[in-house]
Amino acid sequence: MQHDIDFLYDLARKRLKKMLKNETVAMHVGLDARTARHLPRFLEVNLYWCPAGTSTLKHAPLDFIWVPLHQPDEKLVPKLTKVMKDWKIEEKWLATVGDNITAEREVVTDLQPALLPATRGHSARVRCLADVLNLAAQAFLRPFELSTNNESRKVRTKLVNKKTGEVLKKRKREMKDDESIKEEVEVKRMKEGTPPMQDNSSSIETDKDPLATGSTAKTAQVKLEQVKSEHVQTEEVKMVIGASSSSSSSASEADWEEVPLRYYEELELVFREEGVIDDTFENPTGIIWQYIDLEEEIKLTDDDFEARAELGEKALQDLIEEVEGINDRTIRELGQLSSDQKELGTFMLLKMKGLPFVLKMEEEIRNEDNKRNKDDTYIAECCSSKNKADGVTALLEAVQTMWITHLHAIARYVELKDAVIRLTTASNYADLGLDKFILREPEWSLAEEIMPAYQAFKDCFVSLAKGDAPLVHQTIPIIRTLRERLGAIVNDNTASRIIRHGASNVIKVLEKFYPDNGGSDMYTIAMILHPRFKLEWFRAKGYDQEWIDKAVGTVRGIWEKYYLPNVAPQESDSDSMDIEAYEQPSPTVDPLTQYLSEPTIKTSAPLAYWKALEEARLAEPQLIRMAKDYLSAPATIVKVDDAFSLAGGSHSEHETCPQPYRRKLTLLHSWLELGLVTQQESVERWESEKKEREVAISAVAHIRHRLR
Structure with missing residues (x-):
């Protein structure tokens, strides 16, 4: 099998190379990053072009490039340049298409002209439209979430007196990775002439979070990052400790330590920061525990893990910080949301996220016990005849980092409103314990009010899906239309303020990137x-x-x-002029x-x-x-159907594709779709290999017989 793959791969690659050599048109390079924790693991290099004499866009993956963890800006572009020269298309390279939202992915267009002078760098850069729309959807939903939901680099801590247990100050600051923390602190201490920092991580053991055993993977990750941050001592901390000394002479600097907040302490602080609760709340414990109870129902799926791995943790953090900055600007412009609005939006979205997961688990148990059909769901039992006729009988699980799918899931929730109400309130489903997912009428009204914004996003993807492939000329009209429709929501004083905040966030994203x-x-x-x-x-x-x-x-x-300069001069001799010219x-x-x-x-x-x-x-x-x-330049490197579906858009075949065998198999699969190797050639190769194996087996048998 390996020999067959090698033979077909070499044959297809040789023919593709010849095809590209004969083309005189410009070609566009699409860069799709597959990422690890901090930086892309590798780039999938794709080529797009419209062959001469045709009107159809062609696409072929060329290779996968490992992205080094150290000095990627110095090593990535030379590798990409090598691929272009190896395929002999460096002089034909026009546009570079990629997400270009995060700083790490600007590298290629920044350095590309210096290595390949024929290319045009930023003037020929195309941002992946589907990625920008996904970021816009993330920004729209930010007012409906808390900062604890988005795993930002901000970590909340408190100063605790080790002798008395007194809590001096709770605050929020930047979180850094282990190495930068150690280096920064040691340099600072050397300058101050203080002893090297000692590891006091054991002190955290006495302040464990009682909720840790029931926390989700997301909460566990936040706690892990909080533990990392406890070693940092900044000037701000020293100033606060110094202030305490003046007010309490018995407490020395050594008596205080900075530790992460427990999760429910952090939630209370976040609830106050974002206006979910204010000073009128005498006892916020009830609403905090209600939030925790709902949050723990949201599980990370395989699609979530694959999407996060593909996006990369650093890229995810960059997107989160981008949205946080935009949301802060909107708050300054439009004002802080009232506690009623923030609570309404936060709990509405949380309930909508949690119910599909609970139902899925309950249905798996029921179907396994009773051997029922997997399509026989609780929500389907509650659907109207119209829902069933339309084929809409299931809630949707959104993929965590594909924020467009969250809007899609909300729209489905609204579409199945009667079924959801029946399921969560009917006595015959009481044993499922779904009462915590009951949406109040104001929550339903808010969900329905989101629909115009959802429809605006949906129309963008419908427009992109027309034709064989989304092309670059579609971008500005689509973005302009989306800005106008979301702008109308911002300017509508009768609209809910939380939705106006979300719409304003979207406009800021579009204005920045387009x-x-x-x-x-x-x-x-x-x-x-x-x-x-x-x-x-x-x-x-x-x-x-x-x-x-x-x-x-x-x-x-x-x-x-x-x-x-390439325009042919006009023929002056009329006798020799081609009448069809x-x-x-x-x-x-x-x-x-x-x-x-x-x-x-x-x-x-x-x-x-x-x-x-x-x-x-x-x-x-x-x-x-x-x-x-x-x-012929593509508007996006993402399949539009994947971007606006709940499929997750995963690329499982690429997960290990840099391995030689899988890499060849992945590339060959795409090249076969271009007709570079016919089915007949594949069959003939297999039959030839089969005959060779039969001859070899026969020869070995003959030798063994002679030896006897």
């Missing part, structure tokens, strides 16, 4: 070369003339530098100027439009080439 020009020349050029948009779309959307003139200048600069109206008219002066054409397939002009020889070939080069 300014007016999308943050890259790729978007502007692709739209102007789209016959339906040209300059008219920008005028209709209110772009000022100065911006439009600058955009035209950008397009013209690319045209004159890379394409106009492209006829330029006047030798003095620039093809780009002529194109921009013509009216727009209603079409949703720009590549097909330019292909038709190419076949009919009705436009300058170099202008056609430029249009197809830019219009």
Whole structure:
């Protein structure tokens, strides 16, 4: 089998290399990071292009690149450059498509031009639209969550008097990894002339959290990180301790130690920070324990672990901190949420997350005991005939780091409202103990009020899913529409304040990652070369003339530098002129100027439009080439169906793909879809190998017989 794979892999790779060598069009590189705890483990390098004479985008993975843990910015790009040169496409490389949301993934576009001068760096960068929309969904949901839900780098601690047990101050500060903590503290102590730091981790043992045994994996991770942070002593801590000495002369600096808060102590602090409770709450214990009880029902699934591993812990923390900063800005602009609004949104979302997990466990037990069909669920029993006719009979489990799926799950919850109410309140289901998941009427009203925002997100993905593949020209219109629809929610004074906060967060995400020009020349050029948009779309959307003139200048600069020099001169000898050749109206008219002066054409397939002009020889070939080069750049490297589904979008076949055998198998699987190796060739290879094995076995048997 290994020999067969090696043979087919080499054959397919040789043919793909030849195919790419013969192409004269621009090609786009998609970088999909598969990550470990701190940095990507490896990059999946994909190639996208529209072959000459066609209007269909092709895609082929080229290789997997290990990302080093140390000095990735110095080692990653050379490896990527080597792949490009090995495939001999470095001169054809135009756009670089990736998420580019987190700082670690900006490396490629930052250093790419220095190593490959022919490439265009940031001016040809394309952000993965599906990833940005996922971040926008995360930002929308942030007002409905607490900071303990998102595992930020902030850790809350308290100063405790080791003699009296007095708690001096509770606070929040930056959490750091073990090595940076040790290095920072030791350097600081050396400067101060104090002895080296001793490990006092044993002191935490006396302050264990009584909830630890029942905590979720998420809570356990938070506690682990809290334990790490207990060794840090910053100037702020020393100042606080110093202040205590003045008020309590009996307490020396050595009497105090900083320890992490217990989880329920942290929750009380967070509840107060985020306005869930205020000074009017005489006894907040009840609401805190209700929160903990609901939170413990939410379990991490295999999809959650795979999605987290794929995203990477550092990238996840970067996204969380990005959203935290945006949410803080929104609070400053729109004001703090009232305790009623914050409590309503927090508990509504928590109940919606928890119920599907509880039902799944109960159904597994029931179906195993009674050997019932796995589709015979509790929620299905409560569904109306309309739900059943529509095929909507199940709640959805959202994937933790795919925030779009959380909105999808909320929408399904609203769709099955009557069934959920029946299940959680009917006496015949009382033994399931679902009363804690009962949504109050204000919670249902809030969930229903989320639907316009959900529909705006859904429409984005529906628009992206049209056609063979999402292309870069779709990005700015989609983002503009989403901003307008969410902006209407922000400006609606009758809308719930928590939803207005979420909508404002979304707009801030979109404004940062997609300014007016999308943050890259790729978007502007692709739209102007789209016959339906040209300059008219920008005028209709209110772009000022100065911006439009600058955009035209950008397009013209690319045209004159890379394409106009290749325009063939007009034949002056009329006797030798090919009557089917492209006829330029006047030798003095620039093809780009002529194109921009013509009216727009209603079409949703720009590549097909330019292909038709190419076949009919009705436009300058170099202008056609430029249009197809830019219009063929993908808008996302994520499968749209995966991004807006509850499937998790996992890539289990890639988990160990850097291993030589699996790497070849993964690449070969994709290459076979391009028809690089036919089924007949595969069969012939297998039969040939089979005959060779039979001959070898026969020869061995013959030798053994002779030896006897």
